[in-house]
Amino acid sequence: xxxxxxxxxxxxLAPVWTAWDQDNVGLQLGRRDQRVSRxxxxxxxxxxxxxxxxxxxxxxxLTHHPPLFHRASSITNSDQTGRNILxxxxxxxxxxxxxxxxxxxxxxxxxxxxxxxxxxxxxFLSPLEGKLSKIVVFVPATHVEQVAKEMSEAGAGTIGNYxxxxxxxxxxxxxxxxxxxxxxxxxxxxxxxxxxxxxxxVAPTVSVRSIVxxxxxxxxxxxxxxxxxxxxxxxxxxxxxxxxxxxxAITLQSFLRRCxxxxxxxxxxxxxxxLQKVKTIAVCGGSGSDLLEMxxxxxxxxxxxxxxxxxxxxSARERIALVDAGHWxxxxxxxQPLRQRLLDAxxxxxxxxxxxxxxxxxxxxxxx
Numbered sequence: 001x002x003x004x005x006x007x008x009x010x011x012x013l014a015p016v017w018t019a020w021d022q023d024n025v026g027l028q029l030g031r032r033d034q035r036v037s038r039x040x041x042x043x044x045x046x047x048x049x050x051x052x053x054x055x056x057x058x059x060x061x062l063t064h065h066p067p068l069f070h071r072a073s074s075i076t077n078s079d080q081t082g083r084n085i086l087x088x089x090x091x092x093x094x095x096x097x098x099x100x101x102x103x104x105x106x107x108x109x110x111x112x113x114x115x116x117x118x119x120x121x122x123x124f125l126s127p128l129e130g131k132l133s134k135i136v137v138f139v140p141a142t143h144v145e146q147v148a149k150e151m152s153e154a155g156a157g158t159i160g161n162y163x164x165x166x167x168x169x170x171x172x173x174x175x176x177x178x179x180x181x182x183x184x185x186x187x188x189x190x191x192x193x194x195x196x197x198x199x200x201x202v203a204p205t206v207s208v209r210s211i212v213x214x215x216x217x218x219x220x221x222x223x224x225x226x227x228x229x230x231x232x233x234x235x236x237x238x239x240x241x242x243x244x245x246x247x248x249a250i251t252l253q254s255f256l257r258r259c260x261x262x263x264x265x266x267x268x269x270x271x272x273x274x275l276q277k278v279k280t281i282a283v284c285g286g287s288g289s290d291l292l293e294m295x296x297x298x299x300x301x302x303x304x305x306x307x308x309x310x311x312x313x314x315s316a317r318e319r320i321a322l323v324d325a326g327h328w329x330x331x332x333x334x335x336q337p338l339r340q341r342l343l344d345a346x347x348x349x350x351x352x353x354x355x356x357x358x359x360x361x362x363x364x365x366x367x368x
Contacts, residue, residue: 001351003060003094004032006039009345010062010098014108017206018128018238019101024066029085030094036060039342041335042358043328045095049358050084054091056356061088062338064109064331066097102334103240104128109285109334110242116262116333117281117304120247124239125282126294131238132231133205136198137215137224138173140185144197146218154214156203160236167200173225184220202231241284241291243298249279252321255302263329266367271313272321278302285330296320306330328363 007027019025040058042049044065053061067081076082088095103109106124114122135156139147151157152164159165173196177188186192203211208228216224246255253274260268281302282295288305289312295303296319303316308324316322335357346353 001036001346001349001353002032003027003030003034003036003096005349005351006036006060006062006342007032007096009342010096011101013341014098014101014105015204015238016101017131017204018104019099020104023100024069024071025097025099025101028066028068028095028097029088030060030092030096034059034092034094036094037353039353039355040358041339041342041355043332043335043362045081045084045088046360046362047080047084048360049362050087050093052358052360053093054087058093060094060096062342063095063097064099064102064334066099067095069099098338102338103285104238106237107337109331110240110283110288112333112337113263113283113285113304113330114242114244114281117258117283118246118262119242119244119281119283122242122244124234125241125243125284125291125298127234127236127239129232129234130230131205131235132202132233133208134200134202134229134231135208135211135215136200136227136229137219138196138226139199140173140220141170141195141197143218143220144168144199147215148199148201150214150218151199151201151203151211154211155207156201156211158237159202165201169198171196171198182222184222202233205230241282241288241294243280243282243295243300246279246281249277252276252278252302255281256323259304259323259325263325263333265325265329268326269308269313269324270322271317272302272323276301276321278321283330285334286327292316292320292322304330326363326365328361328365332363 016025036059038058039060040053041062044063045067075085157165173194176191177183181188185194252272255278278301280300282300284291284305287307302321304323306327339355342355
């Protein structure tokens with residue numbers, strides 16, 4: 001197995017095109033053709049993680065937070081990030097980071113947080129919009145199945161839990177080839193009518209070019225007729241935050257105790273009445289204060305996130321119970337499910353690869 005193979009597994013779960021535009025996700029360090037036999041998963045790169053990886057002879061570290069969040073102008077030993085990157089490079093340890101793309105995917109950071117808190121009927125708090133396009137291809141009826149298959153394999157036609165989704169309408173296509181044409185059907189210079197199918201599929205906008213190229217490889221026509229449309233329909237598979245229901249209404253005080261226990265949180269900051277009843281819970285792993293108004297519009301009783309500022313607590317008062325459970329605390333739960341995802345994929349590929357979680361805690365926040 002290579003770094004590129006692991007990259008493919010992760011990006012099936014969390015495609016890079018879903019990431020925040022200003023994020024830096026993907027391969028941070030290393031060669032894609034490097035062989036991998038030992039993988040370690042950590043929330044982020046620290047001195048301790050680097051030392052553990054070197055000691056365990058790891059080939060690849062998979063992190064949530066990218067060590068090179070901002071593109072570096074230089075890598076030197078004058079700062080902690082530079083020292084860590086140099087040590088990893090010298091020991092031929094690659095680093096791959098899935099950050100906001102792992103935040104924004106179904107079964108990603110926020111969904112795992114919701115499940116950890118015992119929520120049911122979980123859905124996205126804010127589904128992603130503006131990331132999809134619709135591809136419409138006009139295909140002779142004799143070739144529609146082949147073209148549809150090629151489009152699906154190139155990344156089109158996924159809606160929620162369903163693949164190979166398409167819409168097809170039969171009609172009549174017309175054309176008249178010039179003297180320089182080479183028509184698949186009929187004669188050049190002759191007006192032709194052909195039974196065709198209007199084949200429609202949605203696809204990630206970033207994949208449109210490769211999908212069109214795939215269509216052209218199997219489409220029988222010399223000139224392929226196709227249309228592209230932007231799609232604003234909210235995505236079923238990708239979004240920000242999550243919202244769900246407790247199995248029964250409980251007091252905020254009881255819910256806060258659940259948060260501390262299930263998230264391994266030493267302390268929690270919150271605003272709200274401890275005795276108020278809560279049932280609908282919105283969450284966002286990590287720094288999610290920007291979703292506060294969405295949580296209120298969704299009629300959530302509680303919004304759980306991290307890194308909440310003083311004035312944001314003021315803004316939430318008497319509108320929603322706001323809980324700051326800690327950045328590490330709301331994100332570290334994704335590590336074990338991510339390990340299991342990799343283990344399952346490695347077993348299917350019949351590869352002998354060790355996958356472990358970093359044993360050292362990377363949480364820099366202490367409480368007394």
